[in-house]
Amino acid sequence: MSAPSRPEPNYFGAGPALLPTNVLEEAAADLLNYQSLGVGVGEMSHRSSQATDIINETKENFNKILNIPDTHEVFFAQGGGTGGFAAVVYNMLASFAQKTGKKGKVDYFITGAWSQKASEEAERLGADVNIVADARKFNNGKYGVIPAKSEWKFSDPSETAYVYYCDNETVAGVEFAEVPEVPEGVELVADMSSNILSKELDVSKFGLIFGGAQKNIGIAGVSFYVIKKSLLDRLPQKEANALGIQVCPIFLDFPSIVKNNSAYNTVSILCIHIINLVLKNLLAKGGLSAQESLSKRKAQKVYSILDQNPALFNLPVDKSARSNMNIVFTINGEGNEEKFLKGSSARGLSGLKGHRSVGGIRVSNYNAVTEESIDKLIEFVKDFIKEASV
Amino acid sequence: MSAPSRPEPNYFGAGPALLPTNVLEEAAADLLNYQSLGVGVGEMSHRSSQATDIINETKENFNKILNIPDTHEVFFAQGGGTGGFAAVVYNMLASFAQKTGKKGKVDYFITGAWSQKASEEAERLGADVNIVADARKFNNGKYGVIPAKSEWKFSDPSETAYVYYCDNETVAGVEFAEVPEVPEGVELVADMSSNILSKELDVSKFGLIFGGAQKNIGIAGVSFYVIKKSLLDRLPQKEANALGIQVCPIFLDFPSIVKNNSAYNTVSILCIHIINLVLKNLLAKGGLSAQESLSKRKAQKVYSILDQNPALFNLPVDKSARSNMNIVFTINGEGNEEKFLKGSSARGLSGLKGHRSVGGIRVSNYNAVTEESIDKLIEFVKDFIKEASV
Known part of the structure; x- marks a missing residue:
């Protein structure tokens, strides 16, 4: 019995959100057969x-x-x-x-x-x-x-x-x-x-x-x-x-x-x-101390590249209240947000559309979003900036 | 990517209950990667x-x-x-x-x-x-x-x-x-x-x-x-x-x-x-008309073997009110219920213990319990009767 797996996603959806692939692999196997009991974890009595x-x-x-x-x-x-x-x-x-x-x-x-x-x-x-x-x-x-x-x-x-x-x-x-x-x-x-x-x-x-x-x-x-x-x-x-x-x-x-x-x-x-x-x-990865450093570093990378290009990106949230989990911004220039979503999607970066009530772009930076995913996004943003400023 | 699977369980638990193995196989695969989206069905926005x-x-x-x-x-x-x-x-x-x-x-x-x-x-x-x-x-x-x-x-x-x-x-x-x-x-x-x-x-x-x-x-x-x-x-x-x-x-x-x-x-x-x-x-299996026949036939098989041995099995529910889903009974003779549970377990038949409030035995006969499972149970019951009457 081998659990299903997947290529590492680059997904920034706001929730329900990404979970670590190794967690889902184990959950998928346990859905069929938990601890070799012969039945899955969803089929056992909650009082067993x-x-x-x-x-x-x-x-x-x-x-x-x-x-x-x-x-x-x-x-x-x-x-x-x-x-x-x-x-x-x-x-x-x-x-x-x-x-x-x-x-x-x-x-x-x-x-x-x-x-x-x-x-x-x-x-x-x-x-x-x-x-x-x-x-x-x-x-x-x-x-x-x-x-x-x-x-x-x-x-x-x-x-x-x-x-x-x-x-x-x-x-x-x-x-x-x-x-x-x-x-x-x-x-x-x-x-x-x-x-x-x-x-x-x-x-x-x-x-x-x-x-x-x-x-x-x-x-x-x-x-x-x-x-x-x-x-x-x-x-x-x-x-x-x-x-x-x-x-x-x-x-x-x-x-x-x-x-x-x-x-x-x-x-x-x-x-x-x-x-x-x-x-x-x-x-196993060092608990909340390690996660806090990682969360802040990932968020900072995104805020930083956006802050460096104020002519293009609007960050509506006051710096003192910025979320490390959900980074929201809009993009100046007609059609630029569509271009951003289309371009990022072409690179396999998904879940970036802002909430229907506020529009724009939202980068959700939950725990399961890897630093590699954030780096790929940054690379895309850099290329987007170059093209947008042409 | 191959989904995990399992040998067909013979499980009669009262709930959370068994689900068809092919359903769980598909769910397990979809937990990692739904429709080749790259993310799982538990990770998508509920408004996507x-x-x-x-x-x-x-x-x-x-x-x-x-x-x-x-x-x-x-x-x-x-x-x-x-x-x-x-x-x-x-x-x-x-x-x-x-x-x-x-x-x-x-x-x-x-x-x-x-x-x-x-x-x-x-x-x-x-x-x-x-x-x-x-x-x-x-x-x-x-x-x-x-x-x-x-x-x-x-x-x-x-x-x-x-x-x-x-x-x-x-x-x-x-x-x-x-x-x-x-x-x-x-x-x-x-x-x-x-x-x-x-x-x-x-x-x-x-x-x-x-x-x-x-x-x-x-x-x-x-x-x-x-x-x-x-x-x-x-x-x-x-x-x-x-x-x-x-x-x-x-x-x-x-x-x-x-x-x-x-x-x-x-x-x-x-x-x-x-x-x-x-x-x-x-x-795909014929809908509720087919399921109703199957449910009744499976339940009837169990009630029938129990009814045939009234000296051994007590069925507390009036015949007109018998459930096709949960067949409850007690067994006469000291230690016989333990023997029944132990013996059935040795044959890979599980989930048969009655609810803590009423004791005895409970055979849950939900849709995902196959007729083959019921037949295996009947075979066990027949052997149990032989031994018990020695």
């Missing part, structure tokens, strides 16, 4: 000993790679990032209510499309939403900056269930350079769907980190959560509901999921196994 | 033209195989069957409220662990639950029958948002022989997680059919829904909430999902692609 081993090993590797303290717990659920937007509201409000007897306010940073959607979901679910800062107010109505700290307007800390932000915005290409400082005692919630595992992280700063898996860490069909264990102590749903908190569907109820080791309902063991393969692959 | 083609083709094949009328629509979502329990409540109550201005009552048949869980989720979410019939009341406190029609107690039809039942209960091994008749004008909702595609179905009888994919139709990570289109007309969530209906998280909001062709948020294109491969495989 093999599945439990996969879940436990994935959690251990998650703990190891992110250096997660004992105060925090890793778990997996369904619903993706968008499911997470809702899960955050239900669960964090009920935790705060357990501690204070109150519903609590929720504070949202809005720095791009994803944090905007998350705040809208909180509103839909009846949360009392305060916007800490909306980046558009400080950048002519467009995303592209992280508002200055002096502009942040938090709610009264004693009333605040949590502060929410999206660490990396894939559409706008905006990333927080540092974890935002929040008022003492207030829980911080981060959507890290698109930059988890790209850099080192002090998990102790967070009440909750979550994300859909389909960027740096796996494929769609599962979400990851890292929660401060004390937040699992929450008001029972009936009492929480009496305070105006919506009832959480049971499959997104954090305490139920954790109590059942992520197998309250049928979580995808294939998806968790792929996360584990990604984590093992990254640990 | 390739992903849209996969979703559309899967819907078409779903329509074809189940002969779904124009009045109904197929879509895919996250959350599994348990997510579906909640999604049903939110969406069906809001549809009924749109039609009547009222919250409505919900009627549940309880015939096993899954319909019981579904009714509990409806209760949690504040629905006004009426139990049409609880099978345990008619079978000494245990599941194992479908209550007689004369015992069914429906709510007033003008007040009823929907009647819910689980067509096949995997733990108890109970299956409805016929679609239950409900009062004129009341919408019928069916959980068909574990027996979809095992038999022909008159979809026009249903308001909604749903299920997790990981039995007959795919792998965990996606759920399927077939909804009567008129039910997509629902009261806006704020007005619905004012009537006491909980707000649906946006990623489970049926109208939003359908409007976005199942790609409102990042649905797993790999999981949908596997559904499509399963559907194509089944269509």
Whole structure:
């Protein structure tokens, strides 16, 4: 039995994103026959000993790679990032209510499309939403900056269930350079769907980190959560509901999921196994310290060549807020963007079209995008510049 | 590039369940390189033209195989069957409220662990639950029958948002022989997680059919829904909430999902692609008419050998309610069940242990379990009987 393989792709899609070829080779073989059991990893009971081993090993590797303290717990659920937007509201409000007897306010940073959607979901679910800062107010109505700290307007800390932000915005290409400082005692919630595992992280700063898996860490069909264990102590749903908190569907109820080791309902063991393969692959390559250097170096190469040609390339994001994961730009000169996409495609470089809502070009620089791919792109950009300036 | 393969498994696990080897071979190859694009089916944008083609083709094949009328629509979502329990409540109550201005009552048949869980989720979410019939009341406190029609107690039809039942209960091994008749004008909702595609179905009888994919139709990570289109007309969530209906998280909001062709948020294109491969495989083998004959014949072979040896085997389920998908029994004589499991395992027959809550033996007879596997099992059972009666 030999696993399928492929030539190394040069693919810069924004997500679902590239995964390392060796990870997919192993996953493909395991889809047919896992550990010589005779059946595949997608066909085993999620409560079998093999599945439990996969879940436990994935959690251990998650703990190891992110250096997660004992105060925090890793778990997996369904619903993706968008499911997470809702899960955050239900669960964090009920935790705060357990501690204070109150519903609590929720504070949202809005720095791009994803944090905007998350705040809208909180509103839909009846949360009392305060916007800490909306980046558009400080950048002519467009995303592209992280508002200055002096502009942040938090709610009264004693009333605040949590502060929410999206660490990396894939559409706008905006990333927080540092974890935002929040008022003492207030829980911080981060959507890290698109930059988890790209850099080192002090998990102790967070009440909750979550994300859909389909960027740096796996494929769609599962979400990851890292929660401060004390937040699992929450008001029972009936009492929480009496305070105006919506009832959480049971499959997104954090305490139920954790109590059942992520197998309250049928979580995808294939998806968790792929996360584990990604984590093992990254640990073997030096973990997050090595990855952070690599991510920054790759991104810097792209930003650098673009910055050197300001007559041709427009980079809408403020330098202090530039994402290492999603590099967005537009190209001056009629027809130049089409020429760029066509030319890059002819060289086997794909997935470069900007998000439909903003247009232009987007270079996604996730973990599985190799430095060789970035170098090939740079070579193309150099040739493009020569031709464009003729 | 050659896909991995495997010897044909003889696996009777209850789910996540076996899939056809040729389906997994194709999926494994596509995980690395889909249609020679150079990237895999799990790495493509869920809004790419390739992903849209996969979703559309899967819907078409779903329509074809189940002969779904124009009045109904197929879509895919996250959350599994348990997510579906909640999604049903939110969406069906809001549809009924749109039609009547009222919250409505919900009627549940309880015939096993899954319909019981579904009714509990409806209760949690504040629905006004009426139990049409609880099978345990008619079978000494245990599941194992479908209550007689004369015992069914429906709510007033003008007040009823929907009647819910689980067509096949995997733990108890109970299956409805016929679609239950409900009062004129009341919408019928069916959980068909574990027996979809095992038999022909008159979809026009249903308001909604749903299920997790990981039995007959795919792998965990996606759920399927077939909804009567008129039910997509629902009261806006704020007005619905004012009537006491909980707000649906946006990623489970049926109208939003359908409007976005199942790609409102990042649905797993790999999981949908596997559904499509399963559907194509089944269509090539004669569709549901052929599958129904095969399913019944396979199940009958097992029930028959067990029925012939009543001193040894106890079949707790009433003959009229026997499942063609999950055949449950216990074995008389101390140590005989262990002997059965050990002996079958030695012959390469696996996944036969009963659910932890009921014990005994469970033979799951899903579509991907071949008649050859069933025949091997029968041969083992015959030898087991000989030895046991010595």
